[in-house]
Amino acid sequence: MWMPELPASPTPQVLTVDARNHGDSPHSPDMSYEAMSQDLQDLLPQLGLVPCVLIGHSMGGRTAMLLALQRPELVERLIAVDISPVESPSSLNFPNYVAAMRAVDIPDAASLSSARKLVDEKLSCVIQSISMRQFLLTNLVEVDGHFMWRMNLDALAQHLDKILNFPPRRETYSGPSLFLLGGNSQFVLPSHHPEIRRLFPRAQMQTVPNASHWVHSDRPQDFMAAVRDFLA
Numbered sequence: 073m074w075m076p077e078l079p080a081s082p083t084p085q086v087l088t089v090d091a092r093n094h095g096d097s098p099h100s101p102d103m104s105y106e107a108m109s110q111d112l113q114d115l116l117p118q119l120g121l122v123p124c125v126l127i128g129h130s131m132g133g134r135t136a137m138l139l140a141l142q143r144p145e146l147v148e149r150l151i152a153v154d155i156s157p158v159e160s161p162s163s164l165n166f167p168n169y170v171a172a173m174r175a176v177d178i179p180d181a182a183s184l185s186s187a188r189k190l191v192d193e194k195l196s197c198v199i200q201s202i203s204m205r206q207f208l209l210t211n212l213v214e215v216d217g218h219f220m221w222r223m224n225l226d227a228l229a230q231h232l233d234k235i236l237n238f239p240p241r242r243e244t245y246s247g248p249s250l251f252l253l254g255g256n257s258q259f260v261l262p263s264h265h266p267e268i269r270r271l272f273p274r275a276q277m278q279t280v281p282n283a284s285h286w287v288h289s290d291r292p293q294d295f296m297a298a299v300r301d302f303l304a
Contacts, residue, residue, distance in 0.1 A: 084303075087121060091132060093224035100224070103231035105239055108135040113143055122146045125303060129153040129288065130259070134238055140245040141271065150249040150272070151299060154257050154285050156264040157238040157271055164259070165198075166236060170229050172198040173208065178219040187219050188212055203286050241271060249275040250302045254283035254290065276302070 090097040091108055100107070112135065116122050126147050128136030133155035140147040160166070176194050178187050188209045199205050211222045228235070249272040253260050268275050278298055283290040 084125070085121075087119070089115065091135065093227050095222060099227065101227055101230075103224075103227045104234050105134055105138045109138040109142055112139050113146065116146060123148040125149045125151070127151040127153065127299070128155075130155050130285065131235055137245075137271070138239060138241070140247065140249075141241050141243050144245050144247060147245070147247060149247055149303065150245065151252060151302065152249070153252045153295075154254045154259050154287050156251070156260045156268055157241075158261075158264040158267050159238070160236040161258055161261065164236075167229075167232055168198050169195075169204075169208070170225055170232065173221060173223075174225050174229065180218055182219070184212075184214055184219075187214075201284070203284060203289065207286060207289075244270070245272050246274060248302070250298070251275055251277050252287060252295070252298055253277065253279045254285050254287045255279050255281040256283060257285045257287075259285050 089112070092098060092100045092111060093103055108131075116124060123146055126136040126140065126149070128134070128151070130153070133152035134157065136147075136150055137152055137155075137157055140150045172195055176191050178190060182190065191212060192205055192209060195205050195208065199208070212219060213222055214220075251260065251268060251272075265277065268277075280287050280291050280294045280298065283294070288295045
């Protein structure tokens, strides 16, 4: 989510961007953070939305971090939601999630609701988190009578090692930064804090209680309150 600040308006304009290989954006064999950062470096100036407040969750948060480090003049403030510039813990099991999604076979005759129910049952053997499965199921769509994932699972599987890590960087981003963490999440560990503060010396850490990795969906009011306070 990308929020350019407009001083003349009491309500900021909000632009949401589908990353490559996600949502309605084009599929590409390159799934690196460098490529995703470049996508935004091309898009935001083209739309006249710089400098902006950049908000990113998980993979989007790392893309936002890299953009802020590479092109700090484009980013007025940075909010990274439940992610850090440190390799993701191996316990997160993302490779197994992607493999399970790729293995699902759905009959074309099924309705979308029954297809999602079938996929949910099959994924539940690997993905115990209901909220995680519900998020993934929003990416199951019907196109020309066939069911498919909107995400480019082949590219994700090929580049998982890059996605679960963060490119080594020497530069820092000196702008205001908020790292908003889920209280029940293990994505950002205390051992990550030194690297966060090295790259983002003005970083603030804030935890949303009773929230998983999906902070904005688990505790939307607390999430918005934290964002508003940071931007005030």
